[in-house]
Amino acid sequence: MEEEYTEKLKKKIFEETSKCRICMSCYVDCPLQLSTMGFVTQGPTGIIKAIYYAILWDVLQGKDAEDLRDIVYSCTTCGSCVNRCKKSACGISIIDVVETGRQFLLEKMIGPLPDQKIALESIYKYGNPYGEAPDRRLSWLDDPKVKRLPDEQAEVLFYVGCTASYESELHNLARSLVKLFTFLEVDFGVLVGEECCGDPVSTLGDEFLFQEMMGRNLEKFTAAGIKTIVTTSPHCFNTFLKKYEDFTDKFEVKHYTEFLAQAFDGKKTAFKKELPYTITYHDPCYLGKHNSIYDPPRALLKAIPGVSLVEMEMTRENSLCCGGGGGRMYAEVEEEKRLADTRLEQALKVGADVIATACPWCHTMLLNAVRDQQVEETLKTRDVAELLVEALDF
């Protein structure tokens, strides 16, 4: 059984990696090349070849194993390389190889990074990566009229996600979404006993724990009798849509930007308050690069009167990752220059006074960078939902 499992992982890694012709096209798009010294192992080909040769030559002990771990867990899984390889080379599923590589490293107990271990254990024990008590998950919710599933029934589940539930600076985002759904008279509710979707677990390589989380969530969603799930985070959205088995047969899943763009279509006069902001929108990787949702958030921002929407140098398909994906939210990764810092510079360069995004992790990464660079006065980090609520003025 054990051999069978590792053989399965090896086969997957070998098959996919051996397609790589080392054309290095992907290095142009890889964010690590911007945030590091730019060594060959700090880019897509180098990362997957490192796994490949480490397994092939059995270099999996001591310091070598640690180095390999650091290489494989440095990837933000942003998806730039996959899109580039599809366009210009042989279409290798690079992120699948990275995630399978991580499964292999977990099997050999080489991975994950120490801080990520705490996140994984916490998800297993408490259903969130932050070591927070499950019964405090809805502590942000100040509106008693919001339906609590499964005791109450609703058509739409507002899947808040772990970060917006526990990170106090993101509570306003969660509350903003409640206000927007209420304004739109959506028949929605939150789930009592909501747990992590499993995105960090899957991306860090614990396949079986992911299966467990998927089972737990599916059971709860089914019991709640919902039809549609609207997520705060693009990561939860992507996980439900692409990683859960037969999910779309049973439920419809939407990221909130897509859901709101549809719901507000034809109701744009609702945004009465003029917001005199120059906004630049930062595309979250799991919304943009992974799921090609570029226009709905922009349409929402454009619907706000007074807003001037400007685009950064790297935008849409070429957007720069904030550095928080791929499990990097939970670990300090060595960088010459943080990606979020580069992103801020790009935002300031186009004269934005608000950097808007639609992902709790991007939000957190950008917020921290704004603080570290002490540009709070000139550049505000806001979520699309928060700006919409401000413009609704109700």
Add this chain to the structure above:
Amino acid sequence: MNIVVCIKQTFDTEARITLTEEGHIDERSVLFIVNPYDEYAVEEALRLKEKEGGEVTVVTVGGEKAATALRHCLAMGADHAILVNDPKLKDADSHSYAVVLSKVLKSMDYDLILCGRESIDAATSQVPSRLAELLNLPQINVVSALHIEDGNAQARRDIEGGVEVIDAVLPAVISVQKGINEVRYPSMRLIMRAKKMPVRTLSLEDLSLTSEDVAPLTRIEEYLFPQPRQKGKVLSGEVPEVVSKLIQHLRDEVKVI
């Protein structure tokens, strides 16, 4: 090299502790884990095994649910697990644990005994020392780096302003400190696999011990929550104003000047 690691199952530090009406810790509301310091000991044992060969056995004293803690260690890579479970050990203290563990160890073939420096629940740090005395073995406690060569142990201890290096001849009892290593992560697959691995369960009778042998020397009178800390006082205003307010406060209210 054969290594025995003594572990304890404790409640999770992240858990919010509540007391039952009888004043005991409410075990229904907390999660149980391997005592974190003992996890370092297991990790150190596994690293030594990977380098030197041999087997790692984990031993614990506890109720039926303590088997979960042992299985966690098996998932990490330990070879054998022994659980001493007996209702007569209900009120066991560190003395009782040391007596039981020493008896288990006397029947085993080992080169090294590793423990955590203390358990995070009782935090007495008594078991490693008591165990070493009962087995008449050398002991080194609160070790932050360990080197084993040719049947000798060299251990480093962090002391105030420096490091203490202690040599000992094996077998010895060594208790380890946080920071000695990074503990590995056993994935869900490995945890599930370990559920099928055997855990040897022993009673006091199996160890030829009586209730008197393991009678505790200490008794817990009462569990109390720590007093909540008083809220800090913030003085605001211009610097000279704040300074005079602070002096006044220290003189009139705190009465330290």
